[in-house]
Amino acid sequence: MMTSTFSIFDPMSSVMNWNLNWISTILGLLFIPQMFWLTPSRLSIFWMKIFNTLHFEMNILLENKNSKGMTLLFLTFFSYIFFNNFLGLFPFIFTSTSHLSLSMTLALPLWLGLMLFGWMKNTTHMFAHLIPQNTPFLLMPFMVLIETTSNIIRSVTLSVRLTANMIAGHLLMSLLSSNGSILSLTGISFLIFTQFFLLILESAVAIIQSYVFTVLSTLYSSEVN
Template sequence: MMNSTFSIFDPMSSVMNWNLNWVSTMLGLLFIPQTFWLAPSRLMILWMKIFNTMHFEMNTLLENKKSKGMTLLFLTFFLYILFNNFLGLFPFIFTSTSHLGISMMMALPLWLGLMLYGWIKNTNHMFSHLIPQSTPFLLMPFMVLIETTSNIIRSVTLSVRLTANMIAGHLLMSLLSSNGSMLSLKGVSFLIFIQFFLLTLESAVAIIQSYVFTILSTLYSSEVN
């Protein structure tokens, strides 16, 4: 039972010997022509309001005029993760962000690029982050060790947070739905209500996790400038 349950997160599952799971990562492109290349619609106006809000918040976090162009990169991450999170809520579509390979592919190059840039261009500034202000002299070696470990695992925490949150909701919905055939009519009705509630919750999680990934990436970027 556990093997069949976790098989929904297996990127190697196929349909008629066609490995089509990763195609879901490109389905978001289907929404671009009608949203961005035609006359402005209500959907485009909504997206522009979201982008302007995110752009303003990221500029506030960066607090550096030279880094304002980086908001385009983080907005791209936000849009990409948001599309893939929502596409995973549809039946028979593989949720790519629930796989550690995709989330790590986004988090690791971003973290590595920020670290290389910070230590090469702003070495003294990066050293200063290892020891917080007003730290007693005896605690300085321990604070350096703790801050270094915290910096090293940032890429892991970014990717695992996104993957774990996307897996948890899908796994719970899968486990509940597998028991539907053994329930009575009233039980099935209650199960449908619970599944609808979980689907609404997963929609909120899809937005929150894309927002959290983007904001944390912006905060990490602000520390290297």
Template structure:
């Protein structure tokens, strides 16, 4: 009886000669935040600096101290688009940002939310944006039409810009690589060099397009507030 009672304190549970009972000593670490016990890597520090710099820049564009939390939404957009853009540079991985469906699903709800918030909360402010200052009376109807059209197509221009830029580079690389089997050894060597420079260019485009999408979205939101 004594043996069966105290046997629960003996780590006899095992899997592949590993004592599973001792895993409980590691469970406490799972409840401690990572930053308290693990030193951030250089990659984490580098990424935090990028996000902090972009956060400060977006705050300047917003020009509204009450909208500090709004930058977190645009930082999430930047991270998500940048991640998907870079994933598309690897072979045999689907480039989701090169399709208009995903780009529209990002831009359209954002634009619609900003428009609803602006016209409900700041109606007079939104009407003032339709007619620039010092506009002649005769041109006011045309300016209202132009500004309205410009506001309506903003979500389309955001998504088409992202999609077109991601498609262009990928399509060019695919067209060049499809002719590799027809080239000589010298031609293949030149093709590899050209593909390397195109890949470098596409990496820059992936960063620039995510940055452009984020900055333009921030500028559109600053007009609403």
């Protein structure tokens, strides 16, 4: 039962050992017409307002005038994760963000790049960050160990948080829908209402998780500058 339930997250469609379901990671570009970027519309204006709001928040978090280009990187992460999370709610579309192989591919290079930049350019600041202010002398070795462990697992927490939240909602909806054949008419009506509510909740989760990933990445970046 568990194998058949979790198999909804497996990329099963393949041709010559190429998993075709991973093509869903670029479907977001196909849903946006080329005229979206050339002709102002309600959709483009709405999307630019979201970008401007996120850009303003990221500038506050970064607090560094030399990091203006970083906001473009984080806005790209937000758009990419948002499209993949949201498209995964449609039937027969593979949810790529429910796999650690994708979320870790996003989080690990980002974390590694920030760590390399911080230790190579701001070594003194990185050492100072390992020991918070007013830390007692006897607790300093333990604080260094705790802060080092916290920095190392950041890429894991970023990827696991995104993957776990995407799996949880999809798995719950799959478990509920599998019981539809044994329910009465009243039970099916209640099941449809529940699935509709869960779909709205998953839509919110898709947006929130892309926002959380972006904001946490921005916070990690602000610590190394």
